Amino acid sequence: MATVSGSDVRDRPPDTGETPAMVIEVRIPTILRTYTDGARSVQGSGATLRELLDDLETRHPGMLDRIVDEAGLRRFVNVYLNDEDVRFLNFIDTELSDGDVVTVLPAVAGG
Amino acid sequence: MLTIRQDLVDAIVAHARADHPDEACGVIAGPFGSDRPERFIPMVNSARSPTFYEFDSGDLFRLYRDMDLADEVPVVIYHSHTATEAYPSRTDVSYASEPQAHYVLVSTRETGPDAGPYEFRSYSIVDGQITEEEINIV
Numbered sequence: 473m474a475t476v477s478g479s480d481v482r483d484r485p486p487d488t489g490e491t492p493a494m495v496i497e498v499r500i501p502t503i504l505r506t507y508t509d510g511a512r513s514v515q516g517s518g519a520t521l522r523e524l525l526d527d528l529e530t531r532h533p534g535m536l537d538r539i540v541d542e543a544g545l546r547r548f549v550n551v552y553l554n555d556e557d558v559r560f561l562n563f564i565d566t567e568l569s570d571g572d573v574v575t576v577l578p579a580v581a582g583g
Numbered sequence: 584m585l586t587i588r589q590d591l592v593d594a595i596v597a598h599a600r601a602d603h604p605d606e607a608c609g610v611i612a613g614p615f616g617s618d619r620p621e622r623f624i625p626m627v628n629s630a631r632s633p634t635f636y637e638f639d640s641g642d643l644f645r646l647y648r649d650m651d652l653a654d655e656v657p658v659v660i661y662h663s664h665t666a667t668e669a670y671p672s673r674t675d676v677s678y679a680s681e682p683q684a685h686y687v688l689v690s691t692r693e694t695g696p697d698a699g700p701y702e703f704r705s706y707s708i709v710d711g712q713i714t715e716e717e718i719n720i721v
Binding site for chain 1: 641679
């Protein structure tokens with residue numbers, strides 16, 4: 473596959489002694505796209521979901537508070553690692569791997 | 584304004600009656616940008632409650648994945664009230680997260696699971712504001 477220009481982090485050979493940065497795709501629901509200039513998908517990195525969310529906050533300030541509260545992930549915001557709800561993994565401490573896709577979906581709920 | 588086919592109205596009402604006294608809930612998906620409800624998708628109320636509804640998180644993931652693949656959006660998000668009027672509650676407003684959706688409320692308070700009068704109303708809920716809409720049944 474030809475690379476037209478620029479370099480992709482995955483094409484660069486890893487430096488000796490350094491781990492390559494992890495690239496995680498994060499799918500953003502409609503109501504949080506105000507934090508991403510309308511983008512429905514952004515990239516970030518982190519060894520765990522917590523680190524990833526902190527990383528995203530540096531580029532999309534204010535978004536973290538919509539997903540996380542003092543207790544961890546907000547009750548009515550669903551976060552998935554690939555196709556699994558992270559509540560069935562390790563919640564905000566769920567470990568991530570390069571190439572993972574994290575999806576955020578607000579609960580559809582009411583009374 | 585919500586424009587919706589009669590058979591879809593009937594499907595929502597039938598679902599509400601079937602689940603009474605628990606709240607029924609679901610989505611009608613339609614092509615992105617069309618504002619046309621087309622594909623009726625009743626959902627399981629994982630709360631199984633007469634006063635609360637929530638889509639199971641796995642069901643929700645698959646719903647949005649499937650809509651995405653078909654280039655659809657949730658045009659209608661519906662649920663039923665089983666003892667109160669067909670008007671959004673404070674809870675409904677605080678969890679409304681699709682600004683473009685028509686939030687349809689049905690009330691089965693009068694006749695429950697049986698045939699008979701029901702309330703069927705539609706609302707836009709944006710930034711905490713409720714705006715009732717006219718319904719055009721086609």
